[in-house]
Amino acid sequence: MHRLGVIMLSFALDSRRGSFHLQVECTFATDWTVIFGPSGAGKSTLLRLLAGLDLPVKGNIILDGRALTESSTGLRVPPGHRQTSLVSQQPALFPHLNAQANVAYGLRDPDRAVRARRVDEMLDLVGATDLAFRRPQDLSGGQAQRVALARALAPAPRLLLLDEPFSALDGVASDALLVRLQIWLRENKVQTIVATHDATDALATSAEVLLLRDGRQVALGPAAEVLASERERIALRLKAR
C-alpha cells in the first residue's frame, strides 16, 4: 500500500465539541485522499485537527514518522510548523494585503528575490498571475480561492488539506485547475486530503476515499468501491432526468 515517494499519514483521534463526537483511526498512504460525507459528518473538524488548529481529547497524528499531536505526552506541534497547509471553503485572504503579499505571507526565506520568485511561481500555478496586485475585496470568489491555494502551497507543505476548496470555482475552470494541481502536487510529493460532500468530486479522482458519517468512519478504500452506492444513486438521478 505504501507507494515509493509517498509519505504516510496516520492518526487516531477522539474529539468532542458540544454534542458532536468525532472518532476516527486511519492510515493514508496515497498521494490523494478524499474525505467524503454529508455536511455535519465531521470533515472540517478532522481537517482542523490534522492542521493543529484544534486539539483532540485523545489521540495522535503521525506524519511521515514524526508525531505532530500526541495527547499522551501533551505534544502539540503548532500549526505552521507541521509542514501542513489548509485551504478552507472560505478563502480567508488577509484583506489589507494584495494577492501577492498574501501568497508571500508564509515564506520565510531571508532572500527577497527567492520569495518573489516563489510567489510568481505559485500565482502562475493557479492561473492568477494577473491578480498579483489586486486586493481581496476586488477578487471574485473563485479568484480568491485560487490565491488562497497559492498561499497555502507557497511554504512547500508536505501535507495539503483542502476543505471543499473548489466549491467557489466554476466547473470548467475547476477541472483545468484540478488537473494542473494534481500533476504539480505529485511532482512535489505533497500528500493531499480533500474533504467534500460532492460525490462527483470524489469520483472524479481515482483516489482513496474515507467515508465519514456522524463523526464515525464508515469505510476506507478505493473510490469505486466505497462510493459504489453513491455512484448508483447519481446514475439513477441522471437517468430520471
Added chain:
Amino acid sequence: MDWQAFALSLRLAAVTTAILLAIAIPLAALIVLGRSRWLAAVEALATLPMVLPPTVLGFFLLVLLGPRTSFGRGISELLGHPLAFSFDGLVVGSVIYSLPFAVQPLVAGFASVDTALVDAARLLGAGPVRLVTSILLPLARRSLLAAVILSFLHTIGEFGVVLMLGGDIPGATRTLSIVLYDQVENFDYSAADRTALLLLGLSVLFLAAIYSKTPNRASGVRGSGGH
C-alpha cells in the same frame, strides 16, 4: 494660563499613553487569543480601575508607594526618592487608572477580526508577535487609535488619583485639572473659564479625530471582513 501645568499634563499623558500601549497591546492579544481560564480574571482586573473611585485608587497607591510599606521603601531606595508626590509616581498611577481605556478598545478591535484570518496566519507560521503586528493591529487600526486617544484624554482629565498621589507641586505634579480646581477654590472664575475651555477643546479635537476615521456606516464597509 498656567503653561507649566499645561506642559506637564501633556507630558504625563504622552508618557502614560506610550507605556499603556506597550502593556495593553500584548494584554488585549492575550485576552482575545489565549485559551486559559484565568484570562477572564485578568480582563476583570484590567477593567477594575474603570469602576473603582479614583480617590480609592489614589489612596491605595499612596500607601503602597509611600514609606509605610516595604515595597514603597524598596522603590524609594532604588530611585533615591519616594514615588509618591513625584512625576514618576503620577505616571504609575495614571497607567493603572487609564489601563481599561487602552485595553477595552483593543480587546473589542482584536475580537472583531475574523478568526478565519487568525487561523490562516497561524497555519502560515505566524507566532503571537507576528500575528499581532501583521494581522490584528492593521485590521484593528481604528481601535488602536481609539485606545491612544482615550488613554491620552483620560490621563489629561484625571483628578482624584493625581491629587491623592501627587499632591499639588508646581512643575512636578500640578496638572491642568488640579490648576482648574485651585482656580475655582480661589474664586478666580475667569482663569478657570480659560482652563476649562482648553481642557474641553482638547477633548473635542481628539474625539473628532477618532470619529473622522469611522467608516461610513451607510456603506457598510468594514476593515475586518474576510468573507
